[in-house]
Amino acid sequence: MFEAAELGREVSKEAYAAEVAELRFALLQAQYRLRDADFPVVLMLSGDDRFGCNETLNVLHEWLDARLLETHAFDAPTDEERERPEFWRYWRVLPPRGRIGLYMGAWTLRAVRDRLGKRIPKAAFERALERMVRFEKMLVDDGALVLKFWLHVPKRELRRRLDRAAKHPEKAWWVEEVDRRLHDSYEKAMATVERALRKTSTGEAPWTIVEATDPHWRNLAVGRALLQALERRLAEPPPERSVTAASAAAAATSDPYTILDTVDLSSKLDKAEYDARFERALSRLKVRTLEAKARGITSLIVLEGSDAAGKGSVIRRLTRAMNAQLYRIVQIAAPSAEEKARHYLWRFWIRLPRAGHVVVFDRSWYGRVLVERVEGFATEPEWRRAYSEINEFEEQLWEGGCLLLKFWLHVDPDEQLRRFEERERTPFKQYKITEEDYRNRAKRPEYEIAANEMIARTSTEFAPWHLVPSNDKRRARIQVLETYADALGLKLEG
Amino acid sequence: MFEAAELGREVSKEAYAAEVAELRFALLQAQYRLRDADFPVVLMLSGDDRFGCNETLNVLHEWLDARLLETHAFDAPTDEERERPEFWRYWRVLPPRGRIGLYMGAWTLRAVRDRLGKRIPKAAFERALERMVRFEKMLVDDGALVLKFWLHVPKRELRRRLDRAAKHPEKAWWVEEVDRRLHDSYEKAMATVERALRKTSTGEAPWTIVEATDPHWRNLAVGRALLQALERRLAEPPPERSVTAASAAAAATSDPYTILDTVDLSSKLDKAEYDARFERALSRLKVRTLEAKARGITSLIVLEGSDAAGKGSVIRRLTRAMNAQLYRIVQIAAPSAEEKARHYLWRFWIRLPRAGHVVVFDRSWYGRVLVERVEGFATEPEWRRAYSEINEFEEQLWEGGCLLLKFWLHVDPDEQLRRFEERERTPFKQYKITEEDYRNRAKRPEYEIAANEMIARTSTEFAPWHLVPSNDKRRARIQVLETYADALGLKLEG
Numbered sequence: 001m002f003e004a005a006e007l008g009r010e011v012s013k014e015a016y017a018a019e020v021a022e023l024r025f026a027l028l029q030a031q032y033r034l035r036d037a038d039f040p041v042v043l044m045l046s047g048d049d050r051f052g053c054n055e056t057l058n059v060l061h062e063w064l065d066a067r068l069l070e071t072h073a074f075d076a077p078t079d080e081e082r083e084r085p086e087f088w089r090y091w092r093v094l095p096p097r098g099r100i101g102l103y104m105g106a107w108t109l110r111a112v113r114d115r116l117g118k119r120i121p122k123a124a125f126e127r128a129l130e131r132m133v134r135f136e137k138m139l140v141d142d143g144a145l146v147l148k149f150w151l152h153v154p155k156r157e158l159r160r161r162l163d164r165a166a167k168h169p170e171k172a173w174w175v176e177e178v179d180r181r182l183h184d185s186y187e188k189a190m191a192t193v194e195r196a197l198r199k200t201s202t203g204e205a206p207w208t209i210v211e212a213t214d215p216h217w218r219n220l221a222v223g224r225a226l227l228q229a230l231e232r233r234l235a236e237p238p239p240e241r242s243v244t245a246a247s248a249a250a251a252a253t254s255d256p257y258t259i260l261d262t263v264d265l266s267s268k269l270d271k272a273e274y275d276a277r278f279e280r281a282l283s284r285l286k287v288r289t290l291e292a293k294a295r296g297i298t299s300l301i302v303l304e305g306s307d308a309a310g311k312g313s314v315i316r317r318l319t320r321a322m323n324a325q326l327y328r329i330v331q332i333a334a335p336s337a338e339e340k341a342r343h344y345l346w347r348f349w350i351r352l353p354r355a356g357h358v359v360v361f362d363r364s365w366y367g368r369v370l371v372e373r374v375e376g377f378a379t380e381p382e383w384r385r386a387y388s389e390i391n392e393f394e395e396q397l398w399e400g401g402c403l404l405l406k407f408w409l410h411v412d413p414d415e416q417l418r419r420f421e422e423r424e425r426t427p428f429k430q431y432k433i434t435e436e437d438y439r440n441r442a443k444r445p446e447y448e449i450a451a452n453e454m455i456a457r458t459s460t461e462f463a464p465w466h467l468v469p470s471n472d473k474r475r476a477r478i479q480v481l482e483t484y485a486d487a488l489g490l491k492l493e494g
Numbered sequence: 495m496f497e498a499a500e501l502g503r504e505v506s507k508e509a510y511a512a513e514v515a516e517l518r519f520a521l522l523q524a525q526y527r528l529r530d531a532d533f534p535v536v537l538m539l540s541g542d543d544r545f546g547c548n549e550t551l552n553v554l555h556e557w558l559d560a561r562l563l564e565t566h567a568f569d570a571p572t573d574e575e576r577e578r579p580e581f582w583r584y585w586r587v588l589p590p591r592g593r594i595g596l597y598m599g600a601w602t603l604r605a606v607r608d609r610l611g612k613r614i615p616k617a618a619f620e621r622a623l624e625r626m627v628r629f630e631k632m633l634v635d636d637g638a639l640v641l642k643f644w645l646h647v648p649k650r651e652l653r654r655r656l657d658r659a660a661k662h663p664e665k666a667w668w669v670e671e672v673d674r675r676l677h678d679s680y681e682k683a684m685a686t687v688e689r690a691l692r693k694t695s696t697g698e699a700p701w702t703i704v705e706a707t708d709p710h711w712r713n714l715a716v717g718r719a720l721l722q723a724l725e726r727r728l729a730e731p732p733p734e735r736s737v738t739a740a741s742a743a744a745a746a747t748s749d750p751y752t753i754l755d756t757v758d759l760s761s762k763l764d765k766a767e768y769d770a771r772f773e774r775a776l777s778r779l780k781v782r783t784l785e786a787k788a789r790g791i792t793s794l795i796v797l798e799g800s801d802a803a804g805k806g807s808v809i810r811r812l813t814r815a816m817n818a819q820l821y822r823i824v825q826i827a828a829p830s831a832e833e834k835a836r837h838y839l840w841r842f843w844i845r846l847p848r849a850g851h852v853v854v855f856d857r858s859w860y861g862r863v864l865v866e867r868v869e870g871f872a873t874e875p876e877w878r879r880a881y882s883e884i885n886e887f888e889e890q891l892w893e894g895g896c897l898l899l900k901f902w903l904h905v906d907p908d909e910q911l912r913r914f915e916e917r918e919r920t921p922f923k924q925y926k927i928t929e930e931d932y933r934n935r936a937k938r939p940e941y942e943i944a945a946n947e948m949i950a951r952t953s954t955e956f957a958p959w960h961l962v963p964s965n966d967k968r969r970a971r972i973q974v975l976e977t978y979a980d981a982l983g984l985k986l987e988g
Contacts, residue, residue, distance in 0.1 A: 032925055054817065061818040066809065067856055073819040078574050104819060173784075290667075315560065323548065324555040325567040325598060337831055362561055431526055 001194045005209045006154040011216035023223050024063045030230040031064050034098055038238055039143040040342075041100040042136075043226065046109045047151030048182060048193060051161070051174050052212040056151065057104060059219045060226075070095055073104040083296070083355035085400035087135065091349035096341035097143070107132050108148070112196050116189055125192075129199040134392050140204035141385055142343045145233050148205060149222050150197060151212040155186045258452030263410045265471040274474040278317070281481035285321035288488045289358060293326055296355035297491055298402045301484065302364045305409030306447060307437050308419035310470045310477075311362055314409065317477045318360060318484070327358035332367060344368055344378075344386075345393055352397075365390055366406075369454045374446045387457040398462035403491045406463060407480055408455065409470040413444060495688045499703045500648040505710035517717050518557045524724040525558050528592055532732055533637040534836075535594040536630075537720065540603045541645030542676060542687060545655070545668050546706040550645065551598060553713045554720075564589055567598040577790070577849035579894035581629065585843035590835035591637070601626050602642070606690050610683055619686075623693040628886050634698035635879055636837045639727050642699060643716050644691060645706040649680045752946030757904045759965040768968040772811070775975035779815035782982045783852060787820055790849035791985055792896045795978065796858045799903030800941060801931050802913035804964050804971075805856055808903065811971045812854060812978070821852035826861060838862055838872075838880075839887055846891075859884055860900075863948045868940045881951040892956035897985045900957060901974055902949065903964040907938060 047053050072093045081089045095101030111128040114120045136146050165172035201207045208225050212218040303311045330351055339347040348365045368386040372378035397404050423429040459465045470476035541547050566587045575583045589595030605622040608614045630640050659666035695701045702719050706712040797805045824845055833841040842859045862880040866872035891898050917923040953959045964970035
């Protein structure tokens with residue numbers, strides 16, 4: 001794989017100076033056009049040539065407008081990072097559309113190092129590589145231009161540099177133990193690197209291997225490739241985003257019998273039984289959430305359901321079961337400008353809590369395949385791929401040790417209408433009901449089909465959906481509280 | 495001070511139930527009205543009654559709509575928090591307008607504990623108290639409703655609780671070592687608390703001391719006070735914000751001879767001298783910024799000046815002097831919706847870097863007293879008080895060990911016009927020049943008066959302004975680079 005990057009290519013000082021002048025100008029122009037474009041650039045600069053990466057990074061900052069460039073180096077994770085899934089640190093600094101986010105080393109290099117240092121077994125390394133592929137694909141699907149550079153030096157060049165450093169230690173500030181270790185186990189290290197690059201070089205996000213022996217060649221190779229990719233992408237017409245009418249129609253004509261029709265809405269709970277079970281669930285949750293806090297086990301609770309299904313009433317009971325220092329209720333509405341400028345999952349990633357805490361999502365990332373699908377805010381390709389993106393997200397939460405519980409609160413149309421009318425009659429609840437609720441209600445068949453598909457496609461072994469019959473509010477509250485108490489109990493035992 | 499909170503007041507179960515029903519309803523109503531209001535609520539819940547604080551917090555979450563409430567408890571600072579000035583952790587979670595941010599314990603309790611634990615000397619304690627007063631005043635001036643509750647139990651009640659806990663250890667999960675310590679040095683602790691409360695009870699943000707012996711009384715006292723404050727505030731007309739015309743006029747008629755007129759714009763640097771000094775500054779900065787990284791010394795560099803004064807050209811040289819992993823360039827433009835919903839300093843606080851890093855602000859918080867003043871985006875009272883708010887901010891940076899350098903790049907009107915015209919002629923620079931630049935230029939006298947006042951009022955011993963004659967670009971670049979290299983050298987020695 002590295003043969004083509006060991007050819008000894010060079011660029012003379014004069015040729016370099018001449019080309020750089022033009023390249024800089026063109027790069028800046030492209031960067032300014034990018035500012036008004038509808039996509040971000042994720043630029044990963046990595047390699048076995050640690051020194052070269054650093055130098056090229058500096059050169060890129062000179063060539064580009066550094067004010068529009070966000071560079072992120074990833075040292076040892078901070079404690080806030082360690083308390084979340086591994087990719088949280090990459091998500092939290094995702095560049096907005098119109099900007100370049102430059103990631104130094106980042107996920108690929110980290111996995112390679114972990115593997116070489118024997119901190120992860122082979123199977124975990126393979127899984128990590130697959131995760132990267134899915135992560136990068138997701139960014140690309142969302143419009144990002146993902147560029148990955150691997151800067152490579154042959155063993156003889158590394159040897160030469162180390163020898164020179166040994167002779168002139170005063171100039172060898174850049175040499176670290178890791179460079180010597182790389183030299184000493186060069187063949188083995190390169191085999192691991194090669195596997196990583198091969199597995200993660202995809203059509204959407206291929207690696208560009210750059211011969212880094214000659215700094216001129218190295219800088220030009222990166223600069224040219226960046227320019228070419230930027231210019232090509234800027235010349236493309238913006239992607240079609242107008243399939244929404246068709247997709248809504250497709251949804252409407254599908255089989256209207258859904259999994260939701262199998263929910264038994266008739267069961268009720270009398271007050272005495274409710275009170276007893278409620279108190280019991282409450283006391284179990286009080287104890288268990290405190291223990292989870294002490295042990296750093298995070299809970300994420302997702303509440304979805306049609307309007308007036310009783311999410312608020314469930315939340316009020318959930319909060320009684322926990323110390324208020326432990327939880328946060330996150331209400332999801334239309335995204336802000338900052339949120340719209342990034343992948344739709346960004347606003348959920350950045351809201352992941354510290355270890356041991358609880359977040360209750362009052363609506364969630366599932367908006368993508370519910371309201372955004374039905375109302376046409378997401379195109380059909382967008383919501384179709386969201387199922388696997390969401391599964392991937394949830395798998396990472398699960399692997400990170402989170403307890404994730406998803407509830408669909410279900411009421412039938414008559415009960416929903418009754419609640420709407422009650423809200424209108426109660427002065428105190430009027431703010432809850434608007435014209436839009438009635439408009440949404442008219443689209444109930446489409447929403448049910450969307451919910452049905454969502455449940456089918458995102459009920460996974462690690463995060464199944466819990467269907468909650470909610471015509472009877474007591475029944476709904478008890479099911480959510482008991483399910484949470486049971487699941488947390490299992491988690492604490494496990 | 496606590497006599498009035500040791501009267502043994504109680505509320506019967508029946509009276510409590512009756513009042514709570516009404517109180518909850520009214521609180522919710524007020525909270526929903528707050529949603530559309532133009533101010534945030536900063537609610538601090540603190541006290542010597544640790545147990546009571548926790549209980550009341552839970553009750554507030556039950557009474558209010560928890561979805562519109564953000565609660566923040568402050569355990570030991572995370573490493574990301576420790577690397578910034580102490581108040582960063584409070585700033586980063588500042589609630590937006592329309593919301594309630596509930597701070598548990600937070601700054602006051604922390605200072606009291608630090609003092610009681612002898613982690614800070616008396617003088618530092620006094621300074622900390624003064625800092626809180628200024629912080630809270632700043633929030634209030636920005637429109638926040640700041641409410642502070644101190645929950646107090648008399649010594650005999652604390653004794654009773656500890657005795658009961660000793661008898662029934664299975665129910666005593668809430669007792670911690672800190673409670674026993676409080677009992678054993680109760681008088682001394684209360685003297686410190688009293689001093690803290692007295693010093694930080696101000697007209698804008700007074701403490702409400704709540705007798706916490708009886709939980710009913712305690713909860714009602716907090717709930718009532720919150721409701722009353724919210725209702726009163728919601729009933730007030732929104733503050734006048736229309737003094738801008740007057741303030742602009744006042745500025746225009748002031749003495750037009752400013753400190754900027756004293757800047758000697760004639761001095762030039764020839765290329766040979768420039769090159770030599772530039773290389774020297776570069777190599778000093780390279781070494782020193784790396785050392786600062788290793789030692790965790792953060793640099794903040796503020797660049798201000800009229801349009802076309804050459805900030806971009808200085809930035810490009812600064813970036814050549816540093817490893818790109820060390821710095822970030824932050825370009826300040828109009829605030830986003832999230833930023834507008836909070837105090838104007840919020841967006842700068844949250845951009846403070848981790849220890850050892852460098853942030854270059856291309857325009858900064860000084861926008862408040864420059865463009866916002868001249869264009870009338872800030873009212874006269876707003877920009878007038880900004881001087882001391884900014885000094886306070888910078889003092890905290892300085893005390894936190896930051897190196898803060900502020901540069902005013904100055905060009906005369908003729909040179910500015912020449913540069914505007916050059917930009918219009920250069921295809922590559924046309925994006926930099928708009929109608930607005932000419933409009934701003936026409937307001938140059940107002941801008942100069944604003945800059946003059948800014949320099950006079952915010953040149954402090956810990957963060958003086960550096961005036962940079964910038965008609966000659968080489969001269970300007972060298973001065974900035976050398977000033978930074980010198981200052982960082984001193985800091986590293988100090």
